[in-house]
Amino acid sequence: MRIAMLSLHTSPMQQPGSGDAGGMNVYIQNLSFALGALGHEVHMITRTASESESVQVGEGVWMHQIQIAAGQELSKEELPSIIDPSISAITEHLHGLKINIVHAHYWLSGMVGMRLAKQWSVPLVVSMHTSAAAKEHESGIAEPENRKIAEEQLLLECSRIIANTPVEANQLERFYSVDSHKLDVVLPGVNHRVFHPNQDKLQRPLGEDDLHLVYAGRMQRLKGAHLLLQAIGEAKRQAPNLRITASIFGSLSGSSDYDLKSIVSTEGLQDAVRFYDPLEPNKLALAFANADVVAVPSLSETFGLVAAEAQACGTPVIANAVGGLAYAVNNNVSGWLMAEPEVKLWAQKLIELAGNPELITLAGHGALEHSGLFTWERAGVATLASYRQAQSQFQR
Structure with a gap:
């Protein structure tokens, strides 16, 4: 054919x-x-x-x-x-x-x-x-x-x-x-020859922390990176004893007034968030494997390949329960689905995960198993x- x-x-x-x-x-x-x-x-x-x-x-x-x-x-x-x-x-x-x-x-x-x-x-x-x-x-x-x-x-x-x-x-x-x-x-x-958990562990990019998140995708409002940053800021205010960090991979797409760095400044996250250019698949797999959790805060998503690729690396996902993400992520097994794209709801979950690493370990096993569907x-x-x-x- x-x-x-x-x-x-x-x-x-x-x-x-x-x-x-x-x-x-x-x-x-x-x-x-x-x-x-x-x-x-x-x-x-x-x-x-x-x-x-x-x-x-x-x-x-x-x-x-x-x-x-x-x-x-x-x-x-x-x-x-x-x-x-x-x-x-x-x-x-x-x-x-x-x-x-x-x-x-x-x-x-x-x-x-x-x-x-x-x-x-x-x-x-x-x-x-x-x-x-x-x-x-x-x-x-x-x-x-x-x-x-x-x-x-x-x-x-x-x-x-x-x-x-x-x-x-x-x-x-x-x-x-x-x-x-x-x-x-x-x-x-998912290309399981690229996205798999057998990666060399890297040093934490932002030093010692309780929870390190990775976001990978275009920088546009629909993809929700602003929601993630605001949730980290809210979590910091509610639980100042916990250190939650994030690595953001991607570049601006669409409106030039979508300014994530100003949110970092407003929320006081300069020592907790780093921005990077998009990564080729092999390096992205390494970033996923070294994260505690991969965040997919999209406001709309037909499937969410990032979620599937992250889980193939043995890393659980936190995402909004929208579109195909409700299928790509097995809620409370391979990750966590937020009922609403709401800052305080996300912040509460980040605080819970930062204080309970065993939840992340258990979900990592579920993530790897769930990724076999794809x-x-x-x-x-x-x-x-x-x-x-x-x-x-x-x-x-």
Whole structure:
């Protein structure tokens, strides 16, 4: 099978935690490698403002960076303007390559994939990763109307939809009236050759402490790093005898007024928090393995790959009970889910964990066991089953 894997707004090979790159990048890249290892041919397609380039990046896997809107650095909000130019650019670049199925990721790629699938007379499979309606419901942050309209059309016209978790599948049924027979649930995986607990222990980056937390992800309000910092500040006021520290890995994404360092200053956490650039997977695994707890304070999350990767390192997770995180984390077994993204609630849990290290040790064992649910090999096989069903329905 020859698969066109569309990811127009961000390259699957981009470093997660920088720009708009995050868990979706990890998902597309690793799923593509898993499908290639199963003997299929995968063509990952993304947009670049510079010269077009095609490179084989793995067994049966190619990365096509196609020049669209040359020389223009576009924000995510501006990307809908490139939907029409993308059709012709991709068609020209892949000329002569017979595609069997289009798998589009995120609504923007879905709109392009819808047109390409019709042009090539092949089925379209869509993975939303996040939807406007679910995002609004969980975070309270309004989404553009054009996105909502586009998502409704896309979900209606595509052949099949792959959801990351049963939670996401339920959201698509609830908010978009998607027929459950059109939905497949494929759990994302973890690269267990990279993310595992057998790491060398490092010296504490901030000296001796009672609880060391790690946050890894983009610096944007939706990802909730501000909530974590405010909770550490609140915990410090409530329990000044406990030393709680945090290492924050990532870079600013989106609004430039999202100033985490000013929160550190306001909360008096200069000696307790350090900021670092995004890490490549091997180094990120080391950071996870050396944390007491990995924090995922997102206000909305379709799955939460960081949570799954942290648990594969034997490190428990504290997260908000939103979206797929309620599935990615086994509450009170592999980590702890906060009922509300509320500073005092988080602070109370941090104080409890800092004073009871045995809870962390026990949850670490649960985290490692729970992570066994998530493998890319399993995800590849399940995705292929969805493709076959899409083809079968398309040919009727």
